[in-house]
Amino acid sequence: MPDRTLTIDGVRVPRFLYGTAWKEDQTRPLTELALKQGFRGIDTANQRKHYHEAAVGEAVAAAIASGRVRRDELFLQSKFTSRPGQDHRLPYDPSAPIATQVEHSFASSLEHLGTDIIDSYVLHGPSRRSGLTPADWEVWRAMEAIHDGGRARLLGVSNVSLEQLQLLCDGARVRPRFLQNRCYASEAWDRRVRDYCAGNGITYQCFSLLTANRQVLARPEIARIAKRYNRSAAQIVFRFAVDAGMIALTGTTNAEHMRQDLSVFDFRMEPDEVATIETLAA
DSSP states (O other): OOGGGGEEEEEOOOOEEEOOOOOOOGHHHHHHHHHHHHEEEEEESSSSTOOOOHHHHHHHHHHHTSSOOGGGGGGGEEEEOOGGOEEEEEEEESOOOOHHHHHHHHHHHHHHHHHHHHEEEEEOOOOOSSOOOHHHHHHHHHHHHHHHTTTTEEEEEOOOOHHHHHHHHHSSSSOEEEEEEOOOOGGGHHHHHHHHHHHHHHHHEEOOTTTTTTHHHHHHHHHHHHHHHOOOOOHHHHHHHHHTOOOOEEEOOEEEEHHHHHHGGGGOHHHHHHHHHTSSSO
């Protein structure tokens, strides 16, 4: 089906990404497994607290060396994480100017991933829950400079409120092309943020679709739709995300689930079914 990828500013972007957070020593084998099962979009971060980016790079290098994939077939997304989101294993000197921290973190990501260009570079989150601080703007200006130099094809932001996203878009010289948030059905699947994204040329990436919505997966409405298409509840939720215009992330460690996740492109739900899921927990 034609909805497996998007094209954004000339960059082909898979509509399903494999997330590599919280995998520690299993990061390399699981990333290799995801590539073997057919994932071509990989999401990581230079934040050793929750990610092992170097191991992601080892998996990518092994897949390329084996001939399984080419670099130009892959979409690699990494993130800059400010000091409050890091542990002691920092990819930069915390006493350095912020622009230098961003540059060093980015250079480290290039080295980890064995590439000279990152397809999407994301601000992992603002330094506080509301508003944007001068430090946040310093980070973004440094990311804009990296984009200007052609080393990051697209920029994005993660873990932001609607207010913060609006502030960023209003003040950015290079606007974010991605927004990545945890997506709760109880908040109408982040509908207000998604609507803003849709109106401002931003593609919404959703993570924790399953883990944040376990009760919704057990709803009879999901079960009825799943039965109609002979699919699992998880596949229905992922297909809903695609039909609602999102890029989905999965971090599954199971090969069969990886194959099932990617098979959501083999069917399409009816508009009324998508509408039903949109309003399940609102």
